[in-house]
Amino acid sequence: MNDSPQRKIIHIDMDAFYAAVEERDCPALAGKPVVVGGAPNSRGVVATANYEARRYGIHSAMPTSQAYRLCPFAEFIKPRFEVYRAASQEVMAILNHYSECVEPLSLDEAYLDVSEATDYQGSATRIAQAIKAEIARKVRLTASAGVSYNKFLAKLASGMNKPDGLTVIRPQEGAAFVRHLPIGDFYGIGKATEAKMKKLGIHTGADLLRWSQDALVTHFGKAGYWYASLAQGEDLRPVRAHRERKSLGNEITFALDVNDADLLREELFRQLTELMSKLERRGWQAYTVTVKVKYADFEQVTRSWTHRQPLDTVKARESASELLARTEVGERPVRLIGVTLSGLTTAAVSAQTSWL
Numbered sequence: 001m002n003d004s005p006q007r008k009i010i011h012i013d014m015d016a017f018y019a020a021v022e023e024r025d026c027p028a029l030a031g032k033p034v035v036v037g038g039a040p041n042s043r044g045v046v047a048t049a050n051y052e053a054r055r056y057g058i059h060s061a062m063p064t065s066q067a068y069r070l071c072p073f074a075e076f077i078k079p080r081f082e083v084y085r086a087a088s089q090e091v092m093a094i095l096n097h098y099s100e101c102v103e104p105l106s107l108d109e110a111y112l113d114v115s116e117a118t119d120y121q122g123s124a125t126r127i128a129q130a131i132k133a134e135i136a137r138k139v140r141l142t143a144s145a146g147v148s149y150n151k152f153l154a155k156l157a158s159g160m161n162k163p164d165g166l167t168v169i170r171p172q173e174g175a176a177f178v179r180h181l182p183i184g185d186f187y188g189i190g191k192a193t194e195a196k197m198k199k200l201g202i203h204t205g206a207d208l209l210r211w212s213q214d215a216l217v218t219h220f221g222k223a224g225y226w227y228a229s230l231a232q233g234e235d236l237r238p239v240r241a242h243r244e245r246k247s248l249g250n251e252i253t254f255a256l257d258v259n260d261a262d263l264l265r266e267e268l269f270r271q272l273t274e275l276m277s278k279l280e281r282r283g284w285q286a287y288t289v290t291v292k293v294k295y296a297d298f299e300q301v302t303r304s305w306t307h308r309q310p311l312d313t314v315k316a317r318e319s320a321s322e323l324l325a326r327t328e329v330g331e332r333p334v335r336l337i338g339v340t341l342s343g344l345t346t347a348a349v350s351a352q353t354s355w356l
């Protein structure tokens with residue numbers, strides 16, 4: 001894997017993925033607003049909407065009942081996950097043909113590192129064009145592609161000319177591009193951090209760039225290093241073809257949304273205790289704790305902490321508690337909470353690969 005600033009990274013993101021699959025499979029939907037999601041009952045939400053429906057203000061995670069009010073004549077369709085999964089597999093198979101280094105992020109999204117590619121004289125832009133064309137021909141769906149020298153910019157680029165877009169941010173353009181970027185669009189800056197940044201007068205990349213790394217670390221902890229490099233248009237994260245599989249996680253979806261931060265912390269501790277004893281039984285040690293929170297509106301955040309030493313129960317709890325405090329629990333109702341331990345190592349090298 002090549003970590004030099006001259007890497008060539010492509011980010012592929014399918015357009016209105018679930019809705020596009022429905023349109024593909026049902027020609028009668030052509031040109032109509034299409035909403036894929038749960039029934040408009042208490043918990044029914046929009047999974048996605050096609051671009052026609054988005055014109056009415058409909059978007060992912062919105063209650064279906066609200067989508068219905070915005071556009072009663074839209075086609076409301078129940079998700080067919082098996083079909084989306086099959087389409088996703090076809091897309092990923094195409095991507096794997098263009099690079100050995102493909103990192104899927106979700107059903108409809110992946111990064112490719114094509115630094116080493118020799119097709120099309122190594123032109124990442126032409127590779128991206130070829131990928132889009134092959135997806136269109138074989139899967140009959142459109143994808144948007146972003147091409148750049150790191151993951152952060154490639155992903156931003158793929159979102160810039162949706163649908164069916166292809167956007168390139170060249171190495172010499174990255175820094176200027178980032179200066180104009182609203183602070184909320186930076187990778188890893190969620191709603192809470194965005195608000196904190198704005199309080200400090202940081203509204204754009206240019207504002208962020210005026211802050212020293214030390215000052216950012218003072219205000220944001222370890223994440224400050226990350227923000228400082230993003231401000232320069234730098235992101236050294238490698239594309240990981242084989243994602244870390246050794247992790248152990250727990251989560252719970254509440255029947256009713258929970259507002260009480262203490263209660264949520266207790267629930268996390270309960271999950272952690274369970275995980276730690278599982279780890280112990282298997283003779284494993286973990287270095288990373290990740291807390292996941294899904295709010296009532298389905299927005300999901302994760303907060304992670306990697307330690308230098310293997311975690312014990314006390315450390316794991318302290319970390320989880322700290323990570324939880326970096327979310328908006330207590331302020332926003334929570335639908336799901338979970339914790340994962342990763343960065344696992346073991347002294348006993350056993351053949352336990354599928355013990356999750």
Ligand code: DCP
Pocket residue numbers: 013014015016017018019046047048049060061108109162163298
């Ligand atoms: N999805 C979901 N719930 C969400 C967000 C997304 O179920 N809150 C599902 C439906 C989407 C798919 O994941 O089709 C991919 O998500 P994207 O965010 O990439 O959205 P789309 O592909 O639908 O639209 P686009 O990428 O064109 O903006």
Ligand code: MG
Pocket residue numbers: 013014015016017108
């Ligand atoms: Mg998409």
